[in-house]
Amino acid sequence: MPVWNAAWREGALAELAARDWDLIVIGGGISGAGILREAARRGWTCLLLEQRDFAWGTSSRSSKMVHGGLRYIAKGQFKLTRDSVRERQRLLQEAPGLVDPLSFVMAHYQGQFPGPKVFGGLLALYDALAGKRNHLYYPLQALRYLAPGLKQDGLLGGTRFFDAVTDDARLVMRVLGEARGDGGEALNGVKVIELLRDNGRVVGLLGEDSESGRRFSFRSRVVVQATGAWADKLRATASEHVRPLRGSHLLLPAWRLPVAHAFSFMHGADRRPVFVFPWEGATVVGTTDLDHSEPLDQEARISSAEADYLLAACAQQFPAAAITARDVLSTWAGVRPVVSDGSVGRKPSDETREHALWLEPGCVTLAGGKLTTFRLLALEVLRACAGMLDRALDDQAAATFPACPPAAMPSLSPAQQRRLAGRYGRELPRLLALLDEVGSKRVAGSDTLWVELAWAAQNELVLHLDDLLLRRTRLGLLLAEGAKAELPQIRALCQARLGWSDQRWASEERDYLELWRRCYSLQVET
Template sequence: MSNDWNAQWREAVLPQLARETWDLIVIGGGISGAGILREAARRGWRCLLLEQRDFAWGTSSRSSKMVHGGLRYIAKGQWRLARDSVRERQRLMGEAPGLVDPMSFLMPHYRGGFPGPRVFGGLLRLYDALAGCRSRQFHKPAQLRYLAPGLKEPGLLGASQFRDALTDDARLVMRVLAEARADGAWVLNGLRVRQVLRDGERVCGVEVEDTEGGAVMQVRCAVLAVATGAWAERLQPGGGQRQLRPLRGSHLLLPGWRLPVAHAFSFMHRRDGRPVFVFPWEGATVVGTTDLDHREDLDLGASITCEELDYLLEACAQPFPQAQVTAADVLCTWSGVRPVVGAADSQAKPSNETREHVLWQEPGCVTLAGGKLTTFRPQAIEVLRACAGMLGKPLEDDGAPVFQAVPLQAIPGLSDAGVRRLAGRHGRDLPRLASLIRTLGSDCVGASDTLWAELAFAAETEMVLHLDDLLLRRTRLGLLLAEGAAHYLADIRRLCQPRLGWDDARWEQEQQRYLQLWQRHHSVPCASI
């Protein structure tokens, strides 16, 4: 059996799943499921995670990349959510530098606009109090010519500065899963749960289909945790009223040179008063996000619409009219679906729906509905506490770190910042990745910060089943390079095809599938601007 976590390992262990005795099975390979698994594994539970597609395939690779406390939660009176979010933001920045990093935010204030400097300053005072540190400042227009060149000046009163954080959301999921695997958890993708098994009224396992090979098996457990995000209602007993309201958030990615920004800019869209952002990420610039009811089939994946594209281009033009950004400047797009708790027929504005989570429980099963990326750890503790109660085991939040500390090491060809970045994204695997870099070199792919060695490492040992797993989630090259990195596919093939164990026919099939998927979900649709 292969010692690597890859397709060969997966094929070898599949027959064992039904023979094992599992304390806990987690369904869902996004950040919520990963967090639950990590907390269970470090407590010594015999646990298994099943993901029907790929890890972070849904919302957890298509978010706004922000680890934030959520100023608007304070404004809406959601104090507990704001408090937990700020505390977890601070924790994650401390535990995972290079993966969750601080980012300066600027809120420009214009004459007659809302919120004004005084109101927003009051919110920031509360925000800093919850975090236990001060980050707020106010900058006058003259200072902003240096801090934010290109920012629209007519009517500008100044800008409030505060701090939140950014991450690579898909790599965050992979890092949490790696910590769980290091503590003995089993983690597999490409396994679809067809139905929940019950012994009388109690859930006792799941029937699973291998979407790669077609085999069907029954896997038993003492307790089941469902963390499938927007899909959470699918495995619930029939007849209940829908409680989830899937909301789509779409984003544009611009080349960094086209709209260079050193800060994240937060402001209200003039069309509907919603908060939107322009911010730097991975050497590029993101514009987002929308907040709309998503009524399409969840299984098909979300895509930006022409109306959303126009909305986001309008947003970009508000603070930076002289940049004259158009659809032709956009590198790619992405859209994710938020699993917001709120009836599907709710009449409330999408942005007014709460981002609080709830637990649905039945004997032997706990389902997490709703929730946020930033607060995945306390959400996981809450789910695990409910699971432990069903097993007669007490469980408390002992405050243990999610991530093991990673000693940094010198790697030829990389700066200290480059090593820190790799340590944040790969954690305990840094020594092995460093060895591969010494063999393959420290060159990056195109204008990205991603090393060719990272591609090779992912192909060898990060459970890549399809080419989009490699280019959209293990790395973000499909987003950061033009046309989904199409111009680099020949070189990627030479490096990764032998490591993936694919023959020529399989590679050609995967490449065609990937390019079609990218065109459908990440290209730029029609625009009127």
């Protein structure tokens, strides 16, 4: 594939704006990436534009779970659950090392809902939709061995089942990589100012380059908005709209709360489901679910009330660990784009997680949706687009991530080989070519290799330091103080590859550390 970095972007913007496109996708999260991928594989000329950075919004700040939506069964959303479990299985088979199985444990307590029988019945239906039995009940003594540290008062036993976990930002990058490999193009840092119309039909858009301030007109036969919580911004008023709901998370060092499974339980304050689970060598606690009233263009951040809520969840379920705010490595908050009819007084957790398509001539807007079902959402969007393009479209059922030839990686462990193959796919041979130069060492004991930073700086359209440390890699979440201690070594490796002057690096570092302090840390009073 051609080079994909800031220098390429600067030269390509005007050339890409001068083309005529079959499809332009607005939004660089998992939904937009999936639409671009499915359009590119069919030979459509297609371009994706993202106003900030790929996966900058919800798709780097999710709960990291690729799941079938067990909660949706209880609400009677059987089709959504069936689609989700089938797509989960596809992703597990196609992208091992990027999407991996995760064991979940639901502990059962005396007098609390759901009990073992009710929960076992839900899981039996869940397994039937997936086509395989995937759960087992553990009596008290066995559960104590499986899950030490759980609250013991009234504990009856626990049920274990399986879903999956991912690095959501890397999933977006992998999907974009497959789209680009099939001829699609993608640009970050291009904000859509307005849709261009001719006789009532959308015929393109006006975009502004965030780096230079230059504006470009792009022409397209169809425009798709896959902008998540921003879906209402460019469309006319309608009866349905997007209700932005914030979900926040805490990240703890694994040694402070070591868990080998994901633990699902009901929060004592409001009986909402909460999770504690292992991710990237650390432990995640999440999530909240409340209305997000702050401006969408500002970086979302956890509130003190949300932090207290999640710390209370730790104290409730793992009292012996005595987790406090001082134990928190980092936080993140994402805004979910939930479709709502505007009913007054409806709780955030009671809103449906179904998606919606809103159509006007020359334009399709996708609102809502789930990480797990991004492929199915893309196909639904493209069917709507195909009608506007006078084309037929069927589900080719082709793999989102085609199998790649095995690559020789003698300096890496089997686990490292699997991880890199899952994250980089067809780009793996080019990444491995950097190993001779950079080596195979890990960054500060994390699972991330230094070569991944070098690769991202050269080949993954990094415009700012937070792109590199919060999305291309997750070091800003996983290392203390946003990886502040590693910044001199990161600079030595990446500055020249990014093409930044000393002045530019100093400015980027200052801006990044301030962003991390404000939006990804937990402020602790001394």
